[in-house]
Amino acid sequence: MRNTAKFTTAVLAAGALTLGLTACGSDTDSADTSGPLVVAASPTPHAEILNYVKDNLAKKAGLDLEVKEFTDYTTQNPSTEDGSVDANYFQNKPYLDDFNEKNGTKIVPVVTVHLEPLGLYSHKAKSAEALKSGATVAVPNDTVNEARALKLLANHGIITLKAGTGNEATPADIVKNPKNLKFKELEAAQTPRSLDDVDAAVINGNYAIEADLKPADDALVLESAKNNPYGNFLAVKDGNQDDPRVKKLAKLLTSPEVKKFIEDKYAGSVLASF
Template sequence: MRNSAKITAALLAAGALTLGLTACGSGNDGASSSAGHDGPLVVAASPTPHAEILNYVKDHLAKKAGLDLEVKEFTDYVTPNTATEDGSVDANYFQNQPYLDDFNTKRGTHIVPVVTVHLEPLGLYSHKVKETDALKSGATVAVPNDTVNEARALKLLAANGLITLKAGVGSEATPRDISENPRNLTFKEVEAAQTPRSLDDVDAAVVNGNYAISAGLEPAKDALVLESAKNNPYGNFLAVKEGNEKDPRVVKLAGLLTSPEVRKFIEDTYQGSVIPSF
C-alpha cells in the first residue's frame, strides 16, 4: 500500500507527464502537473468508488463539457494529498473533512475541499458472526490505525452499544478513551486498507466503505452495523491545493460531479453502499 499507484492506460498512452510516485516528493514549488490551466486536469483518486465515479464523468460527461480529464489511482490515504500539494497532480478525490484537517495539521499541507460528492458509510463486518449480539466476551475487533478513522470506528461501535466513550471525545478518540467495555473487546489497529484482509484473523473489523466495496463486500447488505448518513460529517469531496479552487477545469469537474447524471450513476451502481451527498 505504501506509495503505491497504478497509472491508467490513458495516461500511459498520452505520455502527458512523468510522476515521482513518492509520498513526499516535492521540488517543483507547487507547480501544476499540467501547464497552467490549459492542459488536462489530473485527479488522484482511490480506485473504488472515487476513480469509478471519475471515469464515468470522463467517459460520459467531460468531453461535452470541454474538460480533458485524467484519473490516477492510488490505494493509500497519503500520496493523493502529498501529490496534490507538490503539484504532481491537480486535485484529489478520496477523503473527508476530519481526515483532511488532521492531515493538513500534521503534514503542513494546504489542501482545501471544493465540493462534497458522496458518503461511504463505515461498517462493522465479520466472517464469524452474523450479528453484534453474537460477539463473545474478549472478541478482537480490527479498527483503522489512522487518527480520524480510528475515532470514527470507535464512535460507530459506541453508537451501537458495544462500547461507551468518555464524554467529549472528538475525532482523535482511541481505545484509551473507552469508559465502558462490557464485552471486554480487544482492539487490533491496522492500516485502513488492510481491515478487510484482517477479517479471517479477528472476530470483526470496522472497514471504510471504499475498502469494503473493493474487497467484494456490500455495505448495505453485509455490515453488521453501518453509519447513518444523517448529519454525517464524513462526506468525500474533490480537493485541491489552496489557491486552485477557481481553476476553470476544477470548476467544471465540480459541476459534473454534482450533476443529476452522477447522482443516478452512484445510486444505480452502489445500491446504497455509496450515497450521494448533493
C-alpha cells in the same frame, strides 16, 4: 534574467523586467490550465465515479480529465501539495483537517460528492450482539478513521467512550467495554483482509466494496447518512479553487447524471451527498 542581460539605464531595466515577468506569468497560467486535469483517487468508488465523468460527461463540457488511481490513500494529499496531481478525491473533512494540521499543508475542499458509510463486518458473528467476550476487532489506525470506528461502535452501544471524545479518539478513551473487546490497529486498506484473522473489523466503505462486501447488506452495524460529517469531496491545493478545469469537474461531479450513476451502481452502499 539579470544574469543574461545588462541594461544601461534603470528605466530600461525596469521596463524589461516588467515585460519579462508579464510574459512568464502568462506562460505559467497557460501551462497550469491548458493541459489535462490530473486527479488522484482511490480506486473504489472514487476513480469509478471520475471515470464515469470522463467517459460520459467530460468531453461535452470541454474538460480533459485524467484519473490517477492510488491504492494507498495516504499519498494523495502529499501528491496534491507538491503538484504531482492537480486535485484529489478520496477524503472527508475531519481527515483533511487532521492532515493539514499535522503537515502544515493548505489543501481545501471544493465540492462534496458522496458518503461511504463505515461498517462493522465479521466472518464469525451474525450480529454485533453475537460477538464473544474478548473478541478482537480490527480498526483503521489513522487518527480520524480510528475515532470514527470507535464512535460507530459507541453509537450502537457496543462500547462507551469518554464524554467529549472527538476526532482523535483511541481505545484509551473507552470507559465501558462490556464484551472486553480487544482492538487491533491496522492500515485501513488491510482491514478487509483481516476478517479471517480477527473476530470483526470496522472497514471503510470503499475498501468494503473492493472486497466484495455490500455495506447495505453485510455490515453488522453501519453509519447513518443523516448529519454525517464524513462526506468525500474533491480537493485542491489552496489557490487552485478557481482553476476553470476544477470548476467544470465540480459541476459534473454534482450533476443529476452522477447522482443516478451512484444510485444505480452502488445500491445504497455509496450515497450521493448532493
